[in-house]
Amino acid sequence: MSETENIKPTGISFKKYVWIIVIIWTAGLSASLIWNLLKARQDTLEMAVIHARESYKKDIIYRRWAAMHGGVYVPVTEETQPNPYLSEIPERDIMTPSGKMLTLMNPAYMTREVFELADKEHDAHGHITSLRPINPKNVPDSWEAGALRAFERGEKEVASVEFIEGEEVMRLMRPLITTKECLTCHAKQGYKAGDVRGGISVSVHMKSLRKTERMTGSRLALFHAGIWITGLFGIVLSSARLTRSEKKRQLAEADLRKKQSDMMVLNNISSTISSTIDIDELLSIILHTVTEFDIFDVERKGGILIVEGDKMKLVSHLGHPEGFLDLHKNIKVGDCLCGLAVRTGEIIISKNSEHDSRHTVKYRGMAPHGHIIVPLKAKDKVVGVLYLYLKADFDIEDEKINLLASIGNQLGIAIDNARLYEETKRLSLHDPLTGLANRRFMEIVMSRNFAHARRVGEHFSIIMLDLDHFKKYNDTYGHTAGDKLLTDLGDLIRGDIREIDLAVRYGGEEFLILLPETEPSQAHEIAERIRSAVEEKLGATISLGITSYTAGVQTEKELIDKADKALYQAKHKGRNRTEII
Numbered sequence: 001m002s003e004t005e006n007i008k009p010t011g012i013s014f015k016k017y018v019w020i021i022v023i024i025w026t027a028g029l030s031a032s033l034i035w036n037l038l039k040a041r042q043d044t045l046e047m048a049v050i051h052a053r054e055s056y057k058k059d060i061i062y063r064r065w066a067a068m069h070g071g072v073y074v075p076v077t078e079e080t081q082p083n084p085y086l087s088e089i090p091e092r093d094i095m096t097p098s099g100k101m102l103t104l105m106n107p108a109y110m111t112r113e114v115f116e117l118a119d120k121e122h123d124a125h126g127h128i129t130s131l132r133p134i135n136p137k138n139v140p141d142s143w144e145a146g147a148l149r150a151f152e153r154g155e156k157e158v159a160s161v162e163f164i165e166g167e168e169v170m171r172l173m174r175p176l177i178t179t180k181e182c183l184t185c186h187a188k189q190g191y192k193a194g195d196v197r198g199g200i201s202v203s204v205h206m207k208s209l210r211k212t213e214r215m216t217g218s219r220l221a222l223f224h225a226g227i228w229i230t231g232l233f234g235i236v237l238s239s240a241r242l243t244r245s246e247k248k249r250q251l252a253e254a255d256l257r258k259k260q261s262d263m264m265v266l267n268n269i270s271s272t273i274s275s276t277i278d279i280d281e282l283l284s285i286i287l288h289t290v291t292e293f294d295i296f297d298v299e300r301k302g303g304i305l306i307v308e309g310d311k312m313k314l315v316s317h318l319g320h321p322e323g324f325l326d327l328h329k330n331i332k333v334g335d336c337l338c339g340l341a342v343r344t345g346e347i348i349i350s351k352n353s354e355h356d357s358r359h360t361v362k363y364r365g366m367a368p369h370g371h372i373i374v375p376l377k378a379k380d381k382v383v384g385v386l387y388l389y390l391k392a393d394f395d396i397e398d399e400k401i402n403l404l405a406s407i408g409n410q411l412g413i414a415i416d417n418a419r420l421y422e423e424t425k426r427l428s429l430h431d432p433l434t435g436l437a438n439r440r441f442m443e444i445v446m447s448r449n450f451a452h453a454r455r456v457g458e459h460f461s462i463i464m465l466d467l468d469h470f471k472k473y474n475d476t477y478g479h480t481a482g483d484k485l486l487t488d489l490g491d492l493i494r495g496d497i498r499e500i501d502l503a504v505r506y507g508g509e510e511f512l513i514l515l516p517e518t519e520p521s522q523a524h525e526i527a528e529r530i531r532s533a534v535e536e537k538l539g540a541t542i543s544l545g546i547t548s549y550t551a552g553v554q555t556e557k558e559l560i561d562k563a564d565k566a567l568y569q570a571k572h573k574g575r576n577r578t579e580i581i
Contacts, residue, residue: 018239025231033224037217044206044213048170049159050428050440052202055124056174057439059111059200061507066107067179073102083109085134108135111200124205128176130198143171144201151175151196164203168210173201216420223413230406282418283316286411290386291318297396298372299389305331305338306384306415312338319389323363336361338385341373345382347401347408348373352392368392372401374408378416386411431505433483434490442504442512443556449516450556453549460549461523463513464563465530468541468575470509488538496530512560520548520580527578541576543567 066072073094074080082103086092092104105113111128129140131148140148147158159172178195191197283304291300301319305312305328312335314328333342337358341348350356350371359371370390375382386408390396429441437445453460467473467489474482486509493503497513504512515523527544534542545566553559566581573579 015239015243018235021235022232025235026228029224029228029231033220036220036224040213040216040220044209045161045170047428048161048204048206048209049172051124052159052170052172052204054438054440055126055202055204056172056200059114059126059202062114063107063111063200066105066110071104071106072110074105076101076103080105080113108138125203127201127203128198129201130176133198138198144173144199147173147201148175148196148199151199161206168206170204170206171201172204173199175199216417219413219417219420223410223417226406226409226413280315282414286414287316287318287386290407291388297390297394299369299391301389302387304376304384304386305342307333307342307382312342312385315384321363321365323365327361327363331361337371337373338387341375341385342382345375345377347375347405349396349401351394354392370394372396372404374404376408376412376415378412383412383415383419431490434487434505436490436494436511437502437504439504439506442502442506442514445502445514446556446560449514450549450559452516457551459517459519461515461518461520461546462548462559462563463515463523463527463530463544463546464506464510464560464567465513465527465542465544466508466510466567468543468571473540485538485540489534489540489542492533492537493530496533497526512563518548520546523548524578524580531576531578535576543570543575544578545570546578546580 076082076093080103082093083106086104086106086109089104094102096102108128111126114126127138127144129138129144129148131140131145133139143160143162147155150158157172157174159170162169162171175196176198178191178193178197180193287302287304291298291302299319303317303320304315306315310333312331312333314325314331317325331339333339337348337350337356340358348358348371350359350373352368352370353359353362353366354368370392372388372390374386374388376384376386429438430436431438449460452458467485470482470485473485486505489511490503490505493511493513497503497515500516501518502514504514506512513526515526518526523546527546531542531544534540545563545568547559547562547566549559553562562581566579569581570577570579
């Protein structure tokens with residue numbers, strides 16, 4: 001009997017083993033995809049709430065301004081008729097010396113008109129309402145009525161996703177507390193200062209946010225599908241080889257071990273990518289993970305370059321001397337082996353740096369070595385390269401090159417997703433006009449710095465400033481010029497402070513600068529330097545108020561109020577000056 005005849009078939013048991021691997025592989029990838037999709041959905045809801053809160057804060061600011069001034073007079077037009085609910089006010093309507101009829105707009109009337117205008121132009125829509133409205137237009141819908149009753153029970157905010165006329169919206173509502181300015185119109189309803197008089201609801205359309213969420217979901221699905229298909233290919237290929245005959249068992253087992261090792265690499269890379277969305281942490285972990293794999297026989301040395309236009313930035317590296325880093329500060333696409341990989345989109349193999357004319361970047365003391373340069377791709381576009389070091393005159397199998405290509409595609413997609421996440425996060429925390437931090441970002445940093453100052457007694461100063469006569473500037477030169485002046489001022493402030501400081505667009509033409517570890521005298525020097533630079537470079541003037549943390553300050557708001565008071569003093573004393581409290 002021949003050796004072939006003695007071989008017993010093992011296909012059935014092996015098929016079961018293969019199916020188990022496929023099920024586990026599929027279940028693991030499915031769980032990872034579901035978790036990431038749920039995370040993306042949660043991020044979308046959080047962004048919608050942030051948008052709604054910022055819109056609410058803006059509405060409250062101009063409403064308080066109107067209430068502080070007892071309302072404003074505006075010309076009577078077809079759209080703006082005298083408010084019938086203010087008929088008991090003797091001077092509701094007045095005539096100017098030129099014969100123009102003006103009517104008084106109280107905060108509620110003004111807020112409603114602003115909301116009606118915003119409904120035509122913005123994704124965020126507001127509505128002022130009350131359980132006892134004077135104006136029938138302010139009658140709450142069922143959701144708002146429920147929120148108003150929740151405020152009476154002590155709730156401070158109500159938010160949920162709802163559907164209005166078939167469209168998904170994030171609805172958020174906060175209460176309106178009666179102040180003494182409000183009693184002019186609402187005292188007759190029996191309200192007293194401090195009562196919950198009503199609320200302002202904000203509805204943010206989810207369409208654009210859901211579009212971004214779907215794009216993220218598609219990328220995640222494609223990313224996981226690529227990993228799944230790659231792993232499935234390895235499993236199927238291994239099973240086909242192993243089931244041909246028992247006679248080739250040893251060869252098939254060796255091939256299976258190789259494929260399993262490849263899958264382990266892919267699994268480790270997949271786990272690494274799924275562990276974080278922070279791009280700096282992601283790149284560092286990737287580099288350390290790849291250089292630790294024995295399968296590639298690479299040295300504990302290498303790096304990752306990210307493509308930025310026609311240049312490449314070294315964002316993560318391992319085992320390099322200073323001479324190497326200096327030479328790679330301004331490297332361009334097309335330079336040396338890494339630049340060639342970016343330009344061609346292909347893996348570059350260089351067996352010996354001494355004999356390869358393509359290896360153009362050299363430094364003193366560089367020893368002969370080999371290179372594998374892997375392009376990192378996302379949507380067929382090279383976003384970076386991973387370069388690895390090997391011993392000079394090395395050999396590498398085609399299977400390992402293909403595996404590196406698969407890893408490059410995974411890493412490229414991960415980098416693209418991380419960039420998208422960073423950009424989305426940046427937009428949610430920065431003012432879109434000036435690029436400075438917004439109020440939300442300021443509150444986060446302010447809380448951290450204030451707590452640190454209280455805990456260790458460290459100096460902490462803040463500067464509040466605004467442009468003098470900015471309304472007149474807008475009226476004279478137009479809002480486009482006014483926006484440019486705000487942008488230029490933001491750039492000037494940002495360029496004149498330290499990395500640990502934070503410049504904030506606080507509102508309108510008002511800015512705030514947080515200065516940790518800064519004494520009042522140092523803050524005054526910074527303020528005067530900025531004031532002089534604004535006058536010299538921008539042809540405008542600013543007034544500044546400074547305050548610093550002392551043991552008697554109990555809250556962050558108290559510190560900001562003191563800076564605001566100092567700013568008021570600077571305005572009162574003639575503007576274009578700095579005052580300290």
